[in-house]
Amino acid sequence: QQQVKQSPQSLIVQKGGISIINCAYENTAFDYFPWYQQFPGKGPALLIAIRPDVSEKKEGRFTISFNKSAKQFSLHIMDSQPGDSATYFCAASRSYNTDKLIFGTGTRLQVFP
Amino acid sequence: GAVVSQHPSRVICKSGTSVKIECRSLDFQATTMFWYRQFPKQSLMLMATSNEGSKATYEQGVEKDKFLINHASLTLSTLTVTSAHPEDSSFYICSAKEQRALYEQYFGPGTRLTVT
Numbered sequence: 001q002q003q004v005k006q007s008p009q010s011l012i013v014q015k016g017g018i019s020i021i022n023c024a025y026e027n028t029a030f031d032y033f034p035w036y037q038q039f040p041g042k043g044p045a046l047l048i049a050i051r052p053d054v055s056e057k058k059e060g061r062f063t064i065s066f067n068k069s070a071k072q073f074s075l076h077i078m079d080s081q082p083g084d085s086a087t088y089f090c091a092a093s094r095s096y097n098t099d100k101l102i103f104g105t106g107t108r109l110q111v112f113p
Numbered sequence: 114g115a116v117v118s119q120h121p122s123r124v125i126c127k128s129g130t131s132v133k134i135e136c137r138s139l140d141f142q143a144t145t146m147f148w149y150r151q152f153p154k155q156s157l158m159l160m161a162t163s164n165e166g167s168k169a170t171y172e173q174g175v176e177k178d179k180f181l182i183n184h185a186s187l188t189l190s191t192l193t194v195t196s197a198h199p200e201d202s203s204f205y206i207c208s209a210k211e212q213r214a215l216y217e218q219y220f221g222p223g224t225r226l227t228v229t
Contacts, residue, residue: 046218046219104156105155
């Protein structure tokens, strides 16, 4: 119940295309769903996050779609750029235990020119 | 924005020695800090949660006597890997939660530990 399943494991997208990464969770007590971007040899950086009270959140080229009934959320990267090539992690946490993030397994995105 | 630093960024030590890694929140006070380890091409694995002024809470399977965590102030937590062995070689990352924030964690740049 604590797991967050992430797919695909790797993704190759042409420059200008849309990158889509999906995550699914089981614990309905989760109420915070962030996405992190990590470049090789660096720590993860918070990209965008969503709470279950909204179904979509957009920040620039990055959009989170959230489906509470399906217990799924996804990251969409519009107009993907080579600089977006990185590993992306979804995560989830609970409000009465907000300190602990449960991470997905990661998706390695490669954007080719 | 909230900045977390780690020192050193890379360290090489001999098997059997101890090494200390520092994690600092530079522009905010962090009541809670977290330590993760990450093996190549894998996800982050939470090792322990550290609250300022109290003992760290370790995840199942993490040896508390081997990975000593101290959170002596609202801006500094340290991880000491004692009697390091080659299998402890990994990428260690800390994160910090701001005192008034509900959810957001800010991650440090990581420390690459190599034990020879």
